[in-house]
Amino acid sequence: xxxxxxxxxxxxxxxxxxIFSRIFPTSxxxxxxxxxxxxxxxxxxxxxxxxxxxxxxxxxxDKGTEKSKWALENxxxxxxxxxxxxALYTWKRPSEEDYSVVDAPMRTTYxxxxxxxxxxQVLAPPEATSETS
Numbered sequence: 008x009x010x011x012x013x014x015x016x017x018x019x020x021x022x023x024x025x026i027f028s029r030i031f032p033t034s035x036x037x038x039x040x041x042x043x044x045x046x047x048x049x050x051x052x053x054x055x056x057x058x059x060x061x062x063x064x065x066x067x068x069d070k071g072t073e074k075s076k077w078a079l080e081n082x083x084x085x086x087x088x089x090x091x092x093x094a095l096y097t098w099k100r101p102s103e104e105d106y107s108v109v110d111a112p113m114r115t116t117y118x119x120x121x122x123x124x125x126x127x128q129v130l131a132p133p134e135a136t137s138e139t140s
Contacts, residue, residue, distance in 0.1 A: 015098065016049060016050060016051075016098065017049070017050065017051040018051050019050040019051055019094050019095075019098055019099065019100055020047060020050040020051045020052035020091075020094055020100060021051035021052075022051075022063070023047075023051070023052040023053070023063050023064055023100075024052070024053045024054075024055060024061050024062050024063045024064070025047050025052050025053070025054050025055070025062070025063070025064045025065075025066055026054070026055050026056065026057075026058055026062050026064075026065055026066070026074060027041075027043060027044065027054070027065075027066045027067070028065055028066065028067035028068075028072040028073075028074035028075055029067060029068060029069075029072055030043050030066055030067070030068070030088055031043070031044075038054075038056060039054070043066065043088055043091060046091055046092075046095060047066075047091050050091070050094050050095060052064075052091075058074060058077060060081070062083060063083060063084060064078075064083065064084040064085075064086055064090075064103070065077070065078035065083055065084070065085050065086070066086055066087070066088055066090070066091065067085060067086075067087070067108055068087065068088070068108065069108060070085070070108055070109075075108065084103040084107075085107060085108045086103055086106045086107060086108065087106045087107070087108055089106055090103065090105075090106035093105075093106065
């Protein structure tokens with residue numbers, strides 16, 4: 008059973024080649040040990056530190072980095088790290104548009120993504136389930 012789960016999970020981001028921009032410190036000796044990198048690879052993505060035309064996604068927090076600018080100039084997907092998290096939670100490749108890096112706050116939350124995938128299961132924020140006095 009575990010092998011079946013691993014097999015399915017490893018196909019979620021298959022075909023995606025990711026490079027990270029300001030997600031972890033440049034002083035990190037081995038970026039392959041960072042949680043985002045490991046999670047992306049678990050989901051089937053290939054992660055790299057070399058920016059070239061084979062990169063399909065730049066994972067960043069803002070548009071101001073050199074890699075982010077490269078993504079925009081080369082019509083490469085520029086996504087927030089939450090895109091990887093959403094792939095983990097839904098076991099599907101999320102829409103890049105829903106997780107694109109924007110100057111404004113994120114317009115998509117985990118709850119919205121999950122409710123799109125499973126409309127019959129709406130997740131309420133914790134404050135909505137607690138009673139007020």
